[in-house]
Each structure stands twice: as structure tokens, then as C-alpha cells.
Amino acid sequence: MGGELATWEQILLGVAAVLILLFFFPGAKRMLEESREKEKDWRGVLLPLGLVVLFVLLLISLV
Template identity: 50%
Template sequence: MENLSTTESLILGALVLLVLFWMGPGVKASLEHSKNAETDWKAVLLPLGFVVLFVLFLIAMV
């Protein structure tokens, strides 16, 4: 695979910085919102448990 030219590297770096600055305020607001939210571990563990059981079922079927 060819290496990127200098111009392509500069454009790619500028795009990465633009995306970081564009998404920065939204990420900051999401982090603040998640700090104030109540935790609901059952909403995470229940579907995760079903996925694990389903994968074990698929493995057992082989």
C-alpha cells in the first residue's frame, strides 16, 4: 500500500481536527448528562445475560 502524500496527510489531519471540534460540545454535554443520570444496571445486565445465554445455546447446538 502506498504512503500518503504530504497534501493528503495535511487534509486528513485537518478533517480529524474539524470532526473533533465539531463533536466536542456534544460529547461534553453527554458526559455531564451521564454524571447526573441515575444508574440502572438491570437495563444493561438483563440483555447482556440473554446474549450470553444465546451464545452458549448456539455453541451447545454445534
């Protein structure tokens, strides 16, 4: 099904990848800086996530 990409396709994919990285880098940098400040918020995420995992395991065990 898949063959070799033409040279222009490889260049286009490379340019698109660089543009995507440049577009998302400022937001990702700010997100990482803010996450260092709010390490205690992980408990608020992990508790509901753990409850969902336990509920899914319960449902799987009932089948």
C-alpha cells in the first residue's frame, strides 16, 4: 500500500513538522512552568482517575 515518499512530500512534511513545533512551543513552555508551581493539584486528578479505573475493573470482572 505505502510506497516511498517523493522528495517534495518529504520536504513538505518536514516544513509542516517544524511549523507545528514552532506553533505549540510557547504554550508548552508556559504549561511546564505553571505545572511546576502546582504540583499539589495532582491529588485532585489522581483520585477521580483511580476511581474510574477501579470502576472499569469492576465492570470487567462482572462480565
